[in-house]
Amino acid sequence: MLLKELREKVYEANMQLPRLGLVIFTWGNASELDPETGLFVIKPSGVAYDELTPEKMVVCDLDGRRVEGDLNPSSDTDTHAWIYRAWADRGIKGVVHTHSSVATAWAQAGRDLPAYGTTHADYFYGPVPCMRGLTKEEIEEAYELNTGKVIVSGFEERDVDPIAVPAVLVRNHGPFSWGKDANEAVYHAAVLEECAKMARDTELLSPHCGPAPQYLQDKHYLRKHGPNATYGQR
Numbered sequence: 001m002l003l004k005e006l007r008e009k010v011y012e013a014n015m016q017l018p019r020l021g022l023v024i025f026t027w028g029n030a031s032e033l034d035p036e037t038g039l040f041v042i043k044p045s046g047v048a049y050d051e052l053t054p055e056k057m058v059v060c061d062l063d064g065r066r067v068e069g070d071l072n073p074s075s076d077t078d079t080h081a082w083i084y085r086a087w088a089d090r091g092i093k094g095v096v097h098t099h100s101s102v103a104t105a106w107a108q109a110g111r112d113l114p115a116y117g118t119t120h121a122d123y124f125y126g127p128v129p130c131m132r133g134l135t136k137e138e139i140e141e142a143y144e145l146n147t148g149k150v151i152v153s154g155f156e157e158r159d160v161d162p163i164a165v166p167a168v169l170v171r172n173h174g175p176f177s178w179g180k181d182a183n184e185a186v187y188h189a190a191v192l193e194e195c196a197k198m199a200r201d202t203e204l205l206s207p208h209c210g211p212a213p214q215y216l217q218d219k220h221y222l223r224k225h226g227p228n229a230t231y232g233q234r
């Protein structure tokens with residue numbers, strides 16, 4: 001069996017999704033890329049979380065083709081593969097998709113998630129962008145592959161660094177997040193959902209409050225990220 005240890009790691013990352021309240025039923029998926037082989041492990045499609053095992057994880061290549069496994073890989077496999085092809089050389093080796101309800105509501109509303117406070121700024125350096133929905137033709141051509149293309153090209157067009165903002169909202173669909181591995185991608189998915197809840201409530205309390213001042217966002221993001229980070233135990 002290929003990538004036995006990675007299968008176990010990706011299984012555990014997937015099991016975090018329902019534990020954190022980010023998914024129900026079979027929604028969502030997590031994967032991690034093995035840079036040495038260029039293969040990634042992903043959850044199988046449509047399998048309930050309480051039926052998952054490391055052995056049921058599916059190994060795919062960067063074209064999204066199944067290399068090992070009896071089950072069909074996640075229906076979002078091509079999206080994960082597109083993100084790896086585009087950003088693995090930036091150190092992005094874990095991808096997560098969820099339908100966490102409040103982040104999905106921002107995606108359905110077609111709105112970027114504003115940086116209203118330091119909680120957001122600690123993890124996302126600026127708003128989390130909401131990328132356009134797919135056209136009918138893109139959906140009919142290759143839905144999941146074009147979802148990945150919309151995400152990556154959207155970051156390029158909007159000049160957003162996927163390291164500085166490790167998450168995205170896809171209009172009328174939901175959130176995707178990423179990180180250095182599957183666990184960090186899950187972590188970012190959970191933080192995104194909490195920031196989405198806070199932003200929704202912020203707008204209820206003060207509809208036109210505007211984002212946190214840039215100097216405050218800078219302070220919080222840069223204290224945790226980059227060469228001058230000071231947060232926590234060094």
Ligand SMILES: O=C(CO)[C@@H](O)[C@@H](O)COP(=O)(O)O
Pocket residue numbers: 026027028029043044045046047073074075076097098099
């Ligand atoms: O959003 C989608 C597919 O894009 C959901 O069905 C997804 O969260 C779960 O699909 P899979 O079970 O991983 O195939």
